[in-house]
Amino acid sequence: MDFADLSRPFVIAHRGGALQVPEHTMEGYRVAVGQGLPVIEQDVSTLADGGLGVMHDGTVDRMTTSSGNVADHTSVSWKQLDIDASATLGGGWPDGLRPPLFDEVLTEFGNRVLLCAEAKSSDAMGPMIDALDRRGVSPASVLLQSFALADCRLARSRGWDVIWLGSTDVDRATVEGIRWIGPMADRVTATVCARAHAVGVEVACHTVNRRHQRDALVADGVDALFSDDPVYVAGDAGLRTSDLFARQVWLPGMLPDTGRGRFHPEDSSWGCDASDAVGSTLMGFLAPPDPAAFTLDLDLRVDETRAEPAGCGGSVLLSTDDHPYRPPGTSPGAHGYLVLLRGDGNVQVHRVTDGVATVLASSTGGTTLPKGTYVPLRITVTGSGLSVRAGTVGGTVTVADVSHRPVPVVHLGSVRAGVRFRNVEVA
Template sequence: MTSFNPRSYPDRPASSARRHRGAAFLSALLLAAGVGAASGGTVEPAAAAAEPGRVHVSESFDGGGLPAGWRAVDGTWRVQNGRLHGTSTGSSQNNKITFGAYLEHFRFEATVRFESVTASTRWAALGLDVPATGATPWWIATMRSGTTASNGLEFAERTTGNAWNVTETAAAPSAAGTGRDVRVAVEVHGGQARWFFEGRELLRTGSLRRSGTAGQALFVNGATVSFDDVRITELAPNALIRPPGSPLTVIAHRGASAVAPENTLVAQEIARRGGADWIENDVQPSSDGVPFVLHDSTVDRTTDGTGAIRSLTSARLRTLDAGSWFAPHYAGIRMPTLAEQLADLRTRGGRLLLEIKGAHSRSEVARIVSVVREQQMTDRVLVQSFEVDVLRHTRDLAPELPLGLLRSTLDADPVGISAELGLATYNPSSAALLGRPAIVGDLHRAGVATMVWTVDSPATWRQLDDLGVDGIITNRPAELVGWNAAQG
């Protein structure tokens, strides 16, 4: 995965094909689950088993009173003229109404209108994990009346100490203001969530801590806000499939490898600061079994040492200069162990697309799995490999880790092998995929995402975006982040 071909950015607007495909995909899920348009006023308990496409809550507030199962915890809540109105008189009053049941994967949608506010900083929120009693801790997706402020949209936690932990913020492209209906949505997959404003994804988080028991809520703070068409739909568990309105997922190939020595912590940091969603790496063992982050089978190209990585001890590998080959000012940069890379991601943020490079024995895979677990990163690691046996070992040893199959050429039946291996992603080269683009839709219908490697050309980004692929592995992550933003 080493293509390098930067080109000028295209100036034509983004295609709407992705939105249409996403809507069709959701419709297919609904039909597959036997769910039609739900009638107003329904609140259903969560099913024991996952039911993607099932509508758990669909409320248009036409009944004249609070729906059954909705609990006004604090503040004033009333149904008037077919809308739910919530009033909070002060900025310290986080007034809420709770409903629904715990779901691991769901889409929460609502039409929101600020009727009046005490200041543009006051807000409404969708409660993503809120106990029926309203007790802390809880997590919300917040929208201020002044949505164009730098913190107009937020993901935030109210802690057990009754303090705020705001994890991510963003500005919306237009102001909610007062008297205007705004359609908002949040898609939650376990500890990950995406914030949508008027159909466009503007914010992501990987920081949600889920209770396993709490449901949903609506909040008002220092405002009177009305809500309509509240809908909770269960999603398929694969958070890697790109929903309509979302940009391409940006995966930094060996970190920001176009501007820093590949597979090092400095390349990882540059990619993180550039906005990459994932870091992609390569892992191989030293002679004494310690997993190190290195692409080649030898250390010759990217360090001042020589020899096969499997013939060198971890003590020797720790002494090698892995930066000077790239540029003099990177002199002294070291080759990280997998444990060091994961610790950096855990403490500073980020997710890892971990490629187990080449053939590995079951015991070698077990060592890698052990490191991931010791670093408490099982919820932020996706394991990929070209080696089918490696993926089988990983699945047997760590069924909690999602899997991706790397391919230079396509399998005769990508959906079939995905089902056989239990894949979350099927990850072909761009050349292979562009020769048979229909497999993107086939894989999506089977609940499998596509992450394509290694693409540095905006023209090809455009082609892949139009095809609906979910993520792109690139040497130029900051440029792809910017390209995503330019598409609107």
């Protein structure tokens, strides 16, 4: 497949899909390709011996167990670095992964997968093109990238398509023979896209990790979207199994509203620590089969509370789309229902409108939750309302409210409490 063959808009796996896999690793690229993603991105810098290393940052500090500048490494020392995968992505990925050389990427993926490679250092574009030529990679299967106009000119002079990153200057791009511009998502407008398309220039925006952002950008007319969570943004993330956290890896659409929480391998759970004053994480993979009428079952435990139990607990937000939810009062665009299982065993149901939560109903007479013990929670959504049952500790709360339908999106989190979730399933 060539870039010309892709239906527009298409999704580019930014850094290989950095919210799901160890970014810019061969192992991460293999997962992305195995998921059916057609385009993987690389950030390429020149090393001290003229080799080309693949890493986003100018230093190795964030992604490896070492420190120092990328440019100070040789090709040999580059392959001795350890990617600190478990620190960035949970315990499901082993440590000891190595950052790749660009030649390794071309050997395994060249002419097999579409590549979108950025010249990250100022002297990288020429050597990148040399490497592509040397490996016999088809120009039709590669989009180069750079923020520097000089790099874009070099790429075009040697017959390679290139994305001029950060630019909305359609007129200049046309003069230079550049067929792609790559503005940040917040600079995209329908007018920019229309002007670009009128002169044969395409628009690839970065970085898009939420579907509500994607939908607005597609409506504006973008041709490609860079995403750290490409499977979710492409729309293929639905899962309904009961062991969602058993692999202890980040799933498609598992995105931070306030934090990503962490995995607990001892009981195949995921949760938030009490040190998070308010925690909320999107579970974008958890798609109800009928978002207007469904049942959500999960096991929830409260390990620690930071205040009186009546004001703390585990939370479930059912929302109309995937706007982040960052209570209190800072979540414009978020609409739905917030269910709180409090530390005192009682259940509260809130209606959330434009990010503001209003209590609709509360149970009374609940039993204080024993720390470290899971409580089965069942939330049932119907055409006339919703009900919540918290095992034997909090009774059942029923609310007659249809302000927000459908509610296809699930967020899990905590309010001033350390909580864990497992056995999450919708039906």
